[in-house]
Amino acid sequence: MKKNNIYRGAILLLPKHLPQWLVKEAFALVESAQYDILDVIRYKRLGSKLLSKAKLEEIVRIANQYKESVHELKLIVYDEIKPRDYATLMIETGVEVLDRTLLILEIFSLHAGSKEAKLQIELATLKHRLPLVREFIRRSKLKELPGFLGPGAYAIDAYYRHMKFRIAKIKRELENIRKHRERERLGRQRLGYPHTAIVGYASAGKTSLFNLLTGETKPVGPEYFTTLSPKHKLVELVNGFKTFLVDTVGFIWSVPPEIIEAFHATLEEVTYADILLFVVDASEPPHVIRKKVEEGIRILYRIGSIGKPLLAVANKVDLVDKWELEEKLSIIEKTLREGYPGFEGIIPFSALKKYGVDELTWKLANLLKDMGRYTS
Ligand SMILES: Nc1nc2c(ncn2[C@@H]2O[C@H](COP(=O)(O)OP(=O)(O)OP(=O)(O)O)[C@@H](O)[C@H]2O)c(=O)[nH]1
Ligand SMILES: [Mg+2]
Structure with a gap:
Protein backbone atom coordinates (compact mmCIF):
# COMPACT_ATOMS: atom_id res chain seq x y z
CA MET A 1 0.00 0.00 0.00
CA LYS A 2 1.47 3.34 -1.01
CA LYS A 3 0.63 6.57 0.78
CA ASN A 4 1.40 10.02 -0.50
CA ASN A 5 2.72 13.11 1.23
CA ILE A 6 3.64 11.50 4.52
CA TYR A 7 6.12 13.56 6.48
CA ARG A 8 7.34 11.06 9.07
CA GLY A 9 6.67 7.46 8.12
CA ALA A 10 7.91 4.16 9.46
CA ILE A 11 8.10 0.60 8.30
CA LEU A 12 7.80 -1.43 11.46
CA LEU A 13 9.62 -4.74 11.86
CA LEU A 14 8.16 -6.86 14.64
CA PRO A 15 9.52 -10.16 15.99
CA LYS A 16 7.04 -12.94 15.23
CA HIS A 17 6.83 -14.20 18.81
CA LEU A 18 5.66 -10.85 20.25
CA PRO A 19 2.35 -11.30 22.14
CA GLN A 20 -0.61 -9.10 21.19
CA TRP A 21 -0.35 -6.71 24.14
CA LEU A 22 3.27 -5.96 23.26
CA VAL A 23 2.34 -5.48 19.60
CA LYS A 24 -0.10 -2.86 20.87
CA GLU A 25 2.67 -1.30 22.95
CA ALA A 26 4.99 -1.23 19.90
CA PHE A 27 2.29 0.63 17.91
CA ALA A 28 1.74 3.07 20.78
CA LEU A 29 5.48 3.78 20.99
CA VAL A 30 5.87 4.33 17.23
CA GLU A 31 2.87 6.65 17.24
CA SER A 32 4.22 8.46 20.32
CA ALA A 33 7.36 9.11 18.25
CA GLN A 34 5.01 10.74 15.73
CA TYR A 35 5.52 8.34 12.84
CA ASP A 36 2.75 7.13 10.57
CA ILE A 37 3.01 3.36 10.36
CA LEU A 38 3.21 2.55 6.64
CA ASP A 39 3.74 -1.18 6.79
CA VAL A 40 4.29 -3.90 9.37
CA ILE A 41 6.62 -6.79 8.66
CA ARG A 42 6.89 -9.75 11.05
CA TYR A 43 10.17 -11.65 11.14
CA LYS A 44 11.72 -14.61 12.88
CA ARG A 45 15.36 -14.58 13.95
CA LEU A 46 17.54 -17.21 12.31
CA GLY A 47 19.98 -18.36 14.97
CA SER A 48 22.39 -15.47 15.45
CA LYS A 49 21.14 -13.71 12.31
CA LEU A 50 18.37 -11.15 12.55
CA LEU A 51 16.86 -11.72 9.11
CA SER A 52 16.84 -14.34 6.39
CA LYS A 53 17.99 -13.35 2.90
CA ALA A 54 14.42 -13.55 1.62
CA LYS A 55 13.14 -11.35 4.46
CA LEU A 56 15.84 -8.79 3.78
CA GLU A 57 14.84 -8.70 0.11
CA GLU A 58 11.20 -8.20 1.08
CA ILE A 59 12.18 -5.26 3.30
CA VAL A 60 14.29 -3.68 0.54
CA ARG A 61 11.35 -3.99 -1.87
CA ILE A 62 8.92 -2.39 0.57
CA ALA A 63 11.35 0.38 1.49
CA ASN A 64 11.78 1.22 -2.20
CA GLN A 65 8.01 1.68 -2.52
CA TYR A 66 8.02 4.46 0.05
CA LYS A 67 11.31 6.24 -0.49
CA GLU A 68 9.98 8.77 -2.96
CA SER A 69 6.77 9.73 -1.21
CA VAL A 70 7.86 9.91 2.41
CA HIS A 71 9.94 12.83 3.58
CA GLU A 72 11.47 11.18 6.62
CA LEU A 73 11.38 7.42 6.26
CA LYS A 74 12.64 5.10 9.01
CA LEU A 75 12.91 1.38 9.45
CA ILE A 76 11.99 0.60 13.03
CA VAL A 77 13.15 -2.79 14.29
CA TYR A 78 11.28 -3.44 17.53
CA ASP A 79 14.13 -5.44 18.99
CA GLU A 80 17.70 -5.16 20.18
CA ILE A 81 19.95 -5.53 17.17
CA LYS A 82 23.65 -6.15 16.71
CA PRO A 83 25.77 -3.46 15.00
CA ARG A 84 26.42 -5.92 12.16
CA ASP A 85 22.68 -6.38 11.44
CA TYR A 86 22.04 -2.69 11.87
CA ALA A 87 24.69 -1.80 9.28
CA THR A 88 23.54 -4.45 6.82
CA LEU A 89 19.94 -3.32 7.03
CA MET A 90 20.89 0.31 6.53
CA ILE A 91 23.26 -0.37 3.63
CA GLU A 92 20.86 -2.71 1.81
CA THR A 93 17.81 -0.45 2.13
CA GLY A 94 19.44 2.99 2.18
CA VAL A 95 16.98 3.90 4.93
CA GLU A 96 17.83 5.00 8.48
CA VAL A 97 17.28 2.26 11.04
CA LEU A 98 16.07 2.63 14.60
CA ASP A 99 16.07 -0.19 17.10
CA ARG A 100 13.77 -0.22 20.12
CA THR A 101 16.18 1.78 22.30
CA LEU A 102 16.66 4.53 19.70
CA LEU A 103 12.89 4.67 19.18
CA ILE A 104 12.32 5.23 22.90
CA LEU A 105 15.06 7.86 22.96
CA GLU A 106 13.35 9.69 20.07
CA ILE A 107 10.11 9.87 22.07
CA PHE A 108 12.06 11.08 25.07
CA SER A 109 13.64 13.85 23.03
CA LEU A 110 10.21 15.03 21.86
CA HIS A 111 9.18 15.53 25.49
CA ALA A 112 12.42 16.61 27.12
CA GLY A 113 11.83 19.99 28.69
CA SER A 114 14.73 20.42 31.08
CA LYS A 115 18.37 20.82 30.17
CA GLU A 116 19.17 17.74 32.24
CA ALA A 117 16.69 15.56 30.35
CA LYS A 118 18.05 16.78 27.01
CA LEU A 119 21.62 15.99 28.03
CA GLN A 120 20.67 12.59 29.41
CA ILE A 121 18.98 11.69 26.14
CA GLU A 122 21.88 12.92 24.03
CA LEU A 123 24.30 10.92 26.18
CA ALA A 124 22.26 7.72 25.96
CA THR A 125 21.87 8.14 22.18
CA LEU A 126 25.60 8.73 21.66
CA LYS A 127 26.51 5.73 23.79
CA HIS A 128 24.03 3.56 21.95
CA ARG A 129 25.29 4.69 18.54
CA LEU A 130 28.99 4.31 19.35
CA PRO A 131 29.23 0.57 18.51
CA LEU A 132 27.22 1.19 15.34
CA VAL A 133 29.65 3.85 14.16
CA ARG A 134 32.52 1.52 15.05
CA GLU A 135 30.94 -1.07 12.74
CA PHE A 136 30.76 1.51 9.95
CA ILE A 137 34.43 2.33 10.46
CA ARG A 138 35.28 -1.35 10.23
CA ARG A 139 33.32 -1.69 7.00
CA SER A 140 34.67 1.47 5.46
CA LYS A 141 38.21 0.18 6.06
CA LEU A 142 37.16 -3.02 4.31
CA LYS A 143 35.79 -0.79 1.51
CA GLU A 144 32.35 -2.29 1.96
CA LEU A 145 30.61 1.05 2.25
CA PRO A 146 28.94 2.39 -0.84
CA GLY A 147 29.09 6.15 -1.39
CA PHE A 148 25.58 7.10 -0.31
CA LEU A 149 26.29 6.44 3.32
CA GLY A 150 28.96 9.00 3.77
CA PRO A 151 32.21 10.50 2.73
CA GLY A 152 34.45 7.61 3.72
CA ALA A 153 36.71 6.38 6.45
CA TYR A 154 38.37 9.64 7.40
CA ALA A 155 35.10 11.50 8.07
CA ILE A 156 33.63 8.61 10.03
CA ASP A 157 36.77 8.43 12.15
CA ALA A 158 36.50 12.15 12.88
CA TYR A 159 32.83 11.73 13.76
CA TYR A 160 33.68 8.90 16.13
CA ARG A 161 36.26 11.07 17.91
CA HIS A 162 33.73 13.90 18.13
CA MET A 163 31.20 11.54 19.73
CA LYS A 164 33.66 10.45 22.40
CA PHE A 165 34.59 14.04 23.16
CA ARG A 166 30.92 15.02 23.44
CA ILE A 167 30.18 12.07 25.75
CA ALA A 168 32.91 13.17 28.16
CA LYS A 169 31.63 16.77 28.11
CA ILE A 170 28.00 15.81 28.76
CA LYS A 171 29.04 13.56 31.65
CA ARG A 172 30.75 16.50 33.33
CA GLU A 173 27.75 18.78 32.81
CA LEU A 174 25.37 16.16 34.16
CA GLU A 175 27.51 15.69 37.23
CA ASN A 176 27.10 19.40 38.03
CA ILE A 177 23.34 19.27 37.50
CA ARG A 178 23.12 16.23 39.77
CA LYS A 179 24.95 18.01 42.54
CA HIS A 180 22.48 20.87 42.24
CA ARG A 181 19.55 18.44 42.36
CA GLU A 182 21.04 16.76 45.40
CA ARG A 183 21.22 20.13 47.19
CA GLU A 184 17.58 20.79 46.25
CA ARG A 185 16.51 17.43 47.61
CA LEU A 186 18.40 17.95 50.86
CA GLY A 187 16.68 21.31 51.12
CA ARG A 188 13.29 19.65 50.77
CA GLN A 189 14.23 16.95 53.27
CA ARG A 190 15.25 19.57 55.82
CA LEU A 191 11.69 20.86 55.73
N1 LIG B 1 -11.06 7.51 31.46
C1 LIG B 1 -10.05 7.92 32.19
N2 LIG B 1 -8.93 8.39 31.59
C2 LIG B 1 -7.90 8.77 32.37
C3 LIG B 1 -7.96 8.73 33.79
N3 LIG B 1 -6.77 9.17 34.28
C4 LIG B 1 -6.01 9.48 33.20
N4 LIG B 1 -6.67 9.25 32.04
C5 LIG B 1 -6.16 9.45 30.68
O1 LIG B 1 -5.08 8.56 30.47
C6 LIG B 1 -4.09 9.17 29.63
C7 LIG B 1 -2.73 9.13 30.34
O2 LIG B 1 -2.77 10.00 31.46
P1 LIG B 1 -1.47 10.65 32.10
O3 LIG B 1 -1.89 11.28 33.39
O4 LIG B 1 -0.74 11.48 31.11
O5 LIG B 1 -0.66 9.32 32.38
P2 LIG B 1 0.85 9.16 32.90
O6 LIG B 1 0.88 7.90 33.69
O7 LIG B 1 1.30 10.41 33.58
O8 LIG B 1 1.61 8.98 31.51
P3 LIG B 1 3.19 9.14 31.17
O9 LIG B 1 3.67 10.41 31.81
O10 LIG B 1 3.20 9.19 29.67
O11 LIG B 1 3.84 7.90 31.71
C8 LIG B 1 -4.58 10.59 29.35
O12 LIG B 1 -5.18 10.59 28.08
C9 LIG B 1 -5.58 10.85 30.46
O13 LIG B 1 -6.58 11.77 30.08
C10 LIG B 1 -9.18 8.25 34.40
O14 LIG B 1 -9.35 8.16 35.62
N5 LIG B 1 -10.16 7.85 33.54
MG1 LIG C 1 2.86 11.62 33.15
Whole structure:
Protein backbone atom coordinates (compact mmCIF):
# COMPACT_ATOMS: atom_id res chain seq x y z
CA MET A 1 0.00 0.00 0.00
CA LYS A 2 1.47 3.34 -1.01
CA LYS A 3 0.63 6.57 0.78
CA ASN A 4 1.40 10.02 -0.50
CA ASN A 5 2.72 13.11 1.23
CA ILE A 6 3.64 11.50 4.52
CA TYR A 7 6.12 13.56 6.48
CA ARG A 8 7.34 11.06 9.07
CA GLY A 9 6.67 7.46 8.12
CA ALA A 10 7.91 4.16 9.46
CA ILE A 11 8.10 0.60 8.30
CA LEU A 12 7.80 -1.43 11.46
CA LEU A 13 9.62 -4.74 11.86
CA LEU A 14 8.16 -6.86 14.64
CA PRO A 15 9.52 -10.16 15.99
CA LYS A 16 7.04 -12.94 15.23
CA HIS A 17 6.83 -14.20 18.81
CA LEU A 18 5.66 -10.85 20.25
CA PRO A 19 2.35 -11.30 22.14
CA GLN A 20 -0.61 -9.10 21.19
CA TRP A 21 -0.35 -6.71 24.14
CA LEU A 22 3.27 -5.96 23.26
CA VAL A 23 2.34 -5.48 19.60
CA LYS A 24 -0.10 -2.86 20.87
CA GLU A 25 2.67 -1.30 22.95
CA ALA A 26 4.99 -1.23 19.90
CA PHE A 27 2.29 0.63 17.91
CA ALA A 28 1.74 3.07 20.78
CA LEU A 29 5.48 3.78 20.99
CA VAL A 30 5.87 4.33 17.23
CA GLU A 31 2.87 6.65 17.24
CA SER A 32 4.22 8.46 20.32
CA ALA A 33 7.36 9.11 18.25
CA GLN A 34 5.01 10.74 15.73
CA TYR A 35 5.52 8.34 12.84
CA ASP A 36 2.75 7.13 10.57
CA ILE A 37 3.01 3.36 10.36
CA LEU A 38 3.21 2.55 6.64
CA ASP A 39 3.74 -1.18 6.79
CA VAL A 40 4.29 -3.90 9.37
CA ILE A 41 6.62 -6.79 8.66
CA ARG A 42 6.89 -9.75 11.05
CA TYR A 43 10.17 -11.65 11.14
CA LYS A 44 11.72 -14.61 12.88
CA ARG A 45 15.36 -14.58 13.95
CA LEU A 46 17.54 -17.21 12.31
CA GLY A 47 19.98 -18.36 14.97
CA SER A 48 22.39 -15.47 15.45
CA LYS A 49 21.14 -13.71 12.31
CA LEU A 50 18.37 -11.15 12.55
CA LEU A 51 16.86 -11.72 9.11
CA SER A 52 16.84 -14.34 6.39
CA LYS A 53 17.99 -13.35 2.90
CA ALA A 54 14.42 -13.55 1.62
CA LYS A 55 13.14 -11.35 4.46
CA LEU A 56 15.84 -8.79 3.78
CA GLU A 57 14.84 -8.70 0.11
CA GLU A 58 11.20 -8.20 1.08
CA ILE A 59 12.18 -5.26 3.30
CA VAL A 60 14.29 -3.68 0.54
CA ARG A 61 11.35 -3.99 -1.87
CA ILE A 62 8.92 -2.39 0.57
CA ALA A 63 11.35 0.38 1.49
CA ASN A 64 11.78 1.22 -2.20
CA GLN A 65 8.01 1.68 -2.52
CA TYR A 66 8.02 4.46 0.05
CA LYS A 67 11.31 6.24 -0.49
CA GLU A 68 9.98 8.77 -2.96
CA SER A 69 6.77 9.73 -1.21
CA VAL A 70 7.86 9.91 2.41
CA HIS A 71 9.94 12.83 3.58
CA GLU A 72 11.47 11.18 6.62
CA LEU A 73 11.38 7.42 6.26
CA LYS A 74 12.64 5.10 9.01
CA LEU A 75 12.91 1.38 9.45
CA ILE A 76 11.99 0.60 13.03
CA VAL A 77 13.15 -2.79 14.29
CA TYR A 78 11.28 -3.44 17.53
CA ASP A 79 14.13 -5.44 18.99
CA GLU A 80 17.70 -5.16 20.18
CA ILE A 81 19.95 -5.53 17.17
CA LYS A 82 23.65 -6.15 16.71
CA PRO A 83 25.77 -3.46 15.00
CA ARG A 84 26.42 -5.92 12.16
CA ASP A 85 22.68 -6.38 11.44
CA TYR A 86 22.04 -2.69 11.87
CA ALA A 87 24.69 -1.80 9.28
CA THR A 88 23.54 -4.45 6.82
CA LEU A 89 19.94 -3.32 7.03
CA MET A 90 20.89 0.31 6.53
CA ILE A 91 23.26 -0.37 3.63
CA GLU A 92 20.86 -2.71 1.81
CA THR A 93 17.81 -0.45 2.13
CA GLY A 94 19.44 2.99 2.18
CA VAL A 95 16.98 3.90 4.93
CA GLU A 96 17.83 5.00 8.48
CA VAL A 97 17.28 2.26 11.04
CA LEU A 98 16.07 2.63 14.60
CA ASP A 99 16.07 -0.19 17.10
CA ARG A 100 13.77 -0.22 20.12
CA THR A 101 16.18 1.78 22.30
CA LEU A 102 16.66 4.53 19.70
CA LEU A 103 12.89 4.67 19.18
CA ILE A 104 12.32 5.23 22.90
CA LEU A 105 15.06 7.86 22.96
CA GLU A 106 13.35 9.69 20.07
CA ILE A 107 10.11 9.87 22.07
CA PHE A 108 12.06 11.08 25.07
CA SER A 109 13.64 13.85 23.03
CA LEU A 110 10.21 15.03 21.86
CA HIS A 111 9.18 15.53 25.49
CA ALA A 112 12.42 16.61 27.12
CA GLY A 113 11.83 19.99 28.69
CA SER A 114 14.73 20.42 31.08
CA LYS A 115 18.37 20.82 30.17
CA GLU A 116 19.17 17.74 32.24
CA ALA A 117 16.69 15.56 30.35
CA LYS A 118 18.05 16.78 27.01
CA LEU A 119 21.62 15.99 28.03
CA GLN A 120 20.67 12.59 29.41
CA ILE A 121 18.98 11.69 26.14
CA GLU A 122 21.88 12.92 24.03
CA LEU A 123 24.30 10.92 26.18
CA ALA A 124 22.26 7.72 25.96
CA THR A 125 21.87 8.14 22.18
CA LEU A 126 25.60 8.73 21.66
CA LYS A 127 26.51 5.73 23.79
CA HIS A 128 24.03 3.56 21.95
CA ARG A 129 25.29 4.69 18.54
CA LEU A 130 28.99 4.31 19.35
CA PRO A 131 29.23 0.57 18.51
CA LEU A 132 27.22 1.19 15.34
CA VAL A 133 29.65 3.85 14.16
CA ARG A 134 32.52 1.52 15.05
CA GLU A 135 30.94 -1.07 12.74
CA PHE A 136 30.76 1.51 9.95
CA ILE A 137 34.43 2.33 10.46
CA ARG A 138 35.28 -1.35 10.23
CA ARG A 139 33.32 -1.69 7.00
CA SER A 140 34.67 1.47 5.46
CA LYS A 141 38.21 0.18 6.06
CA LEU A 142 37.16 -3.02 4.31
CA LYS A 143 35.79 -0.79 1.51
CA GLU A 144 32.35 -2.29 1.96
CA LEU A 145 30.61 1.05 2.25
CA PRO A 146 28.94 2.39 -0.84
CA GLY A 147 29.09 6.15 -1.39
CA PHE A 148 25.58 7.10 -0.31
CA LEU A 149 26.29 6.44 3.32
CA GLY A 150 28.96 9.00 3.77
CA PRO A 151 32.21 10.50 2.73
CA GLY A 152 34.45 7.61 3.72
CA ALA A 153 36.71 6.38 6.45
CA TYR A 154 38.37 9.64 7.40
CA ALA A 155 35.10 11.50 8.07
CA ILE A 156 33.63 8.61 10.03
CA ASP A 157 36.77 8.43 12.15
CA ALA A 158 36.50 12.15 12.88
CA TYR A 159 32.83 11.73 13.76
CA TYR A 160 33.68 8.90 16.13
CA ARG A 161 36.26 11.07 17.91
CA HIS A 162 33.73 13.90 18.13
CA MET A 163 31.20 11.54 19.73
CA LYS A 164 33.66 10.45 22.40
CA PHE A 165 34.59 14.04 23.16
CA ARG A 166 30.92 15.02 23.44
CA ILE A 167 30.18 12.07 25.75
CA ALA A 168 32.91 13.17 28.16
CA LYS A 169 31.63 16.77 28.11
CA ILE A 170 28.00 15.81 28.76
CA LYS A 171 29.04 13.56 31.65
CA ARG A 172 30.75 16.50 33.33
CA GLU A 173 27.75 18.78 32.81
CA LEU A 174 25.37 16.16 34.16
CA GLU A 175 27.51 15.69 37.23
CA ASN A 176 27.10 19.40 38.03
CA ILE A 177 23.34 19.27 37.50
CA ARG A 178 23.12 16.23 39.77
CA LYS A 179 24.95 18.01 42.54
CA HIS A 180 22.48 20.87 42.24
CA ARG A 181 19.55 18.44 42.36
CA GLU A 182 21.04 16.76 45.40
CA ARG A 183 21.22 20.13 47.19
CA GLU A 184 17.58 20.79 46.25
CA ARG A 185 16.51 17.43 47.61
CA LEU A 186 18.40 17.95 50.86
CA GLY A 187 16.68 21.31 51.12
CA ARG A 188 13.29 19.65 50.77
CA GLN A 189 14.23 16.95 53.27
CA ARG A 190 15.25 19.57 55.82
CA LEU A 191 11.69 20.86 55.73
CA GLY A 192 10.79 17.55 57.33
CA TYR A 193 7.90 16.54 55.10
CA PRO A 194 7.74 12.98 53.81
CA HIS A 195 8.08 12.25 50.08
CA THR A 196 5.45 10.29 48.18
CA ALA A 197 6.47 9.12 44.68
CA ILE A 198 3.84 8.34 42.06
CA VAL A 199 5.10 5.43 39.96
CA GLY A 200 3.60 3.07 37.40
CA TYR A 201 3.35 2.00 33.81
CA ALA A 202 3.38 4.59 31.02
CA SER A 203 -0.01 6.25 30.49
CA ALA A 204 -1.55 4.76 33.64
CA GLY A 205 -2.61 8.23 34.76
CA LYS A 206 0.21 9.27 37.12
CA THR A 207 0.23 12.92 36.09
CA SER A 208 -3.58 13.06 36.11
CA LEU A 209 -3.43 11.90 39.74
CA PHE A 210 -0.61 14.37 40.51
CA ASN A 211 -2.61 17.25 38.97
CA LEU A 212 -5.75 16.26 40.85
CA LEU A 213 -4.03 16.20 44.24
CA THR A 214 -1.86 19.28 43.68
CA GLY A 215 -4.14 21.50 41.59
CA GLU A 216 -1.38 21.68 38.95
CA THR A 217 -1.93 21.48 35.19
CA LYS A 218 1.08 19.45 34.07
CA PRO A 219 0.69 17.92 30.59
CA VAL A 220 -1.18 14.60 30.35
CA GLY A 221 -1.92 12.57 27.23
CA PRO A 222 -2.51 9.15 25.73
CA GLU A 223 0.98 8.95 24.20
CA TYR A 224 3.85 7.33 26.09
CA PHE A 225 6.40 9.30 28.13
CA THR A 226 4.45 12.52 28.45
CA THR A 227 6.33 13.04 31.70
CA LEU A 228 10.12 12.80 31.69
CA SER A 229 11.48 14.92 34.51
CA PRO A 230 10.26 14.47 38.06
CA LYS A 231 7.87 17.12 39.35
CA HIS A 232 7.51 17.97 43.03
CA LYS A 233 4.82 19.74 44.92
CA LEU A 234 3.99 20.02 48.58
CA VAL A 235 0.33 19.07 49.18
CA GLU A 236 -1.89 18.97 52.20
CA LEU A 237 -3.49 15.56 52.57
CA VAL A 238 -5.74 15.91 55.64
CA ASN A 239 -5.90 18.33 58.58
CA GLY A 240 -2.68 20.12 57.82
CA PHE A 241 -0.72 16.92 57.14
CA LYS A 242 1.54 17.53 54.19
CA THR A 243 3.69 15.48 51.85
CA PHE A 244 5.90 16.25 48.84
CA LEU A 245 4.25 14.53 45.92
CA VAL A 246 6.64 13.47 43.12
CA ASP A 247 5.50 12.60 39.59
CA THR A 248 7.88 10.32 37.63
CA VAL A 249 8.62 8.83 34.21
CA GLY A 250 6.42 5.84 33.23
CA PHE A 251 7.54 2.22 33.04
CA ILE A 252 7.45 0.12 29.89
CA TRP A 253 8.10 -3.52 29.21
CA SER A 254 11.77 -4.53 29.31
CA VAL A 255 13.33 -1.08 29.64
CA PRO A 256 16.72 -1.07 27.89
CA PRO A 257 19.63 -0.57 30.34
CA GLU A 258 20.68 2.68 28.62
CA ILE A 259 17.30 4.16 29.40
CA ILE A 260 17.44 3.17 33.05
CA GLU A 261 20.88 4.74 33.18
CA ALA A 262 19.73 7.88 31.38
CA PHE A 263 16.87 8.31 33.78
CA HIS A 264 18.76 7.41 36.87
CA ALA A 265 18.19 10.92 38.26
CA THR A 266 14.44 10.66 37.77
CA LEU A 267 14.29 7.21 39.22
CA GLU A 268 16.52 8.31 42.06
CA GLU A 269 13.54 10.32 43.29
CA VAL A 270 11.76 7.01 43.72
CA THR A 271 14.57 5.52 45.78
CA TYR A 272 14.49 8.52 48.14
CA ALA A 273 10.71 8.48 48.58
CA ASP A 274 9.16 7.37 51.87
CA ILE A 275 6.17 5.76 50.22
CA LEU A 276 5.06 4.81 46.71
CA LEU A 277 1.71 5.31 45.00
CA PHE A 278 1.67 2.64 42.31
CA VAL A 279 -0.81 3.67 39.61
CA VAL A 280 -2.37 0.91 37.50
CA ASP A 281 -4.62 1.40 34.47
CA ALA A 282 -7.59 -0.75 35.48
CA SER A 283 -9.35 -0.26 32.14
CA GLU A 284 -7.05 -2.77 30.44
CA PRO A 285 -7.77 -6.50 30.05
CA PRO A 286 -6.92 -8.60 33.16
CA HIS A 287 -3.91 -10.40 31.64
CA VAL A 288 -2.40 -7.06 30.53
CA ILE A 289 -2.93 -5.61 34.00
CA ARG A 290 -1.07 -8.56 35.53
CA LYS A 291 1.85 -8.29 33.07
CA LYS A 292 2.20 -4.55 33.63
CA VAL A 293 2.10 -4.86 37.42
CA GLU A 294 4.72 -7.63 37.24
CA GLU A 295 6.94 -5.48 35.03
CA GLY A 296 6.50 -2.55 37.43
CA ILE A 297 7.67 -4.72 40.32
CA ARG A 298 10.68 -5.87 38.27
CA ILE A 299 11.68 -2.27 37.61
CA LEU A 300 11.31 -1.34 41.28
CA TYR A 301 13.68 -4.22 42.04
CA ARG A 302 16.15 -3.01 39.43
CA ILE A 303 16.29 0.50 40.83
CA GLY A 304 16.55 -0.80 44.39
CA SER A 305 13.20 0.53 45.60
CA ILE A 306 11.69 -2.65 46.83
CA GLY A 307 10.28 -2.89 50.35
CA LYS A 308 9.04 0.68 50.71
CA PRO A 309 5.38 0.89 51.71
CA LEU A 310 3.33 0.84 48.51
CA LEU A 311 -0.28 1.80 47.98
CA ALA A 312 -1.83 0.66 44.69
CA VAL A 313 -4.16 3.05 42.88
CA ALA A 314 -6.46 1.22 40.43
CA ASN A 315 -7.09 4.18 38.13
CA LYS A 316 -9.63 4.69 35.31
CA VAL A 317 -12.36 2.71 37.08
CA ASP A 318 -14.85 4.98 35.26
CA LEU A 319 -14.11 2.76 32.23
CA VAL A 320 -14.55 -0.54 34.09
CA ASP A 321 -17.86 -2.44 34.30
CA LYS A 322 -18.98 -3.23 37.84
CA TRP A 323 -18.90 -6.98 37.27
CA GLU A 324 -15.23 -7.00 36.25
CA LEU A 325 -13.91 -4.53 38.81
CA GLU A 326 -13.62 -7.09 41.63
CA GLU A 327 -11.67 -9.47 39.41
CA LYS A 328 -9.27 -6.73 38.32
CA LEU A 329 -8.73 -5.43 41.84
CA SER A 330 -7.95 -8.91 43.06
CA ILE A 331 -5.45 -9.50 40.24
CA ILE A 332 -3.59 -6.31 41.14
CA GLU A 333 -3.73 -7.16 44.83
CA LYS A 334 -2.58 -10.75 44.38
CA THR A 335 0.28 -9.83 42.02
CA LEU A 336 1.58 -7.18 44.42
CA ARG A 337 1.07 -9.27 47.56
CA GLU A 338 3.08 -12.13 46.03
CA GLY A 339 5.75 -10.04 44.29
CA TYR A 340 6.29 -6.95 46.41
CA PRO A 341 7.22 -6.83 50.11
CA GLY A 342 5.61 -3.67 51.46
CA PHE A 343 2.20 -3.78 49.77
CA GLU A 344 -0.27 -1.79 51.84
CA GLY A 345 -3.57 -2.04 49.98
CA ILE A 346 -5.43 -0.94 46.91
CA ILE A 347 -7.81 1.92 46.17
CA PRO A 348 -10.26 2.02 43.25
CA PHE A 349 -9.80 5.43 41.68
CA SER A 350 -10.67 7.68 38.77
CA ALA A 351 -8.56 10.77 38.22
CA LEU A 352 -11.04 11.79 35.51
CA LYS A 353 -14.18 11.53 37.65
CA LYS A 354 -12.38 12.47 40.89
CA TYR A 355 -13.47 9.20 42.42
CA GLY A 356 -11.57 7.76 45.41
CA VAL A 357 -9.71 10.96 46.33
CA ASP A 358 -10.79 11.06 49.99
CA GLU A 359 -10.03 7.40 50.54
CA LEU A 360 -6.61 7.82 48.96
CA THR A 361 -5.54 10.92 50.89
CA TRP A 362 -6.85 9.48 54.16
CA LYS A 363 -5.08 6.16 53.69
CA LEU A 364 -1.85 7.83 52.59
CA ALA A 365 -1.87 10.19 55.57
CA ASN A 366 -2.43 7.26 57.94
CA LEU A 367 0.39 5.21 56.47
CA LEU A 368 2.77 8.14 56.77
CA LYS A 369 1.62 8.72 60.33
CA ASP A 370 2.21 5.05 61.20
CA MET A 371 5.71 5.34 59.79
CA GLY A 372 6.38 8.25 62.05
CA ARG A 373 7.06 10.34 58.95
CA TYR A 374 4.76 13.16 59.86
CA THR A 375 5.29 16.75 60.60
CA SER A 376 2.20 18.87 60.55
N1 LIG B 1 -11.06 7.51 31.46
C1 LIG B 1 -10.05 7.92 32.19
N2 LIG B 1 -8.93 8.39 31.59
C2 LIG B 1 -7.90 8.77 32.37
C3 LIG B 1 -7.96 8.73 33.79
N3 LIG B 1 -6.77 9.17 34.28
C4 LIG B 1 -6.01 9.48 33.20
N4 LIG B 1 -6.67 9.25 32.04
C5 LIG B 1 -6.16 9.45 30.68
O1 LIG B 1 -5.08 8.56 30.47
C6 LIG B 1 -4.09 9.17 29.63
C7 LIG B 1 -2.73 9.13 30.34
O2 LIG B 1 -2.77 10.00 31.46
P1 LIG B 1 -1.47 10.65 32.10
O3 LIG B 1 -1.89 11.28 33.39
O4 LIG B 1 -0.74 11.48 31.11
O5 LIG B 1 -0.66 9.32 32.38
P2 LIG B 1 0.85 9.16 32.90
O6 LIG B 1 0.88 7.90 33.69
O7 LIG B 1 1.30 10.41 33.58
O8 LIG B 1 1.61 8.98 31.51
P3 LIG B 1 3.19 9.14 31.17
O9 LIG B 1 3.67 10.41 31.81
O10 LIG B 1 3.20 9.19 29.67
O11 LIG B 1 3.84 7.90 31.71
C8 LIG B 1 -4.58 10.59 29.35
O12 LIG B 1 -5.18 10.59 28.08
C9 LIG B 1 -5.58 10.85 30.46
O13 LIG B 1 -6.58 11.77 30.08
C10 LIG B 1 -9.18 8.25 34.40
O14 LIG B 1 -9.35 8.16 35.62
N5 LIG B 1 -10.16 7.85 33.54
MG1 LIG C 1 2.86 11.62 33.15
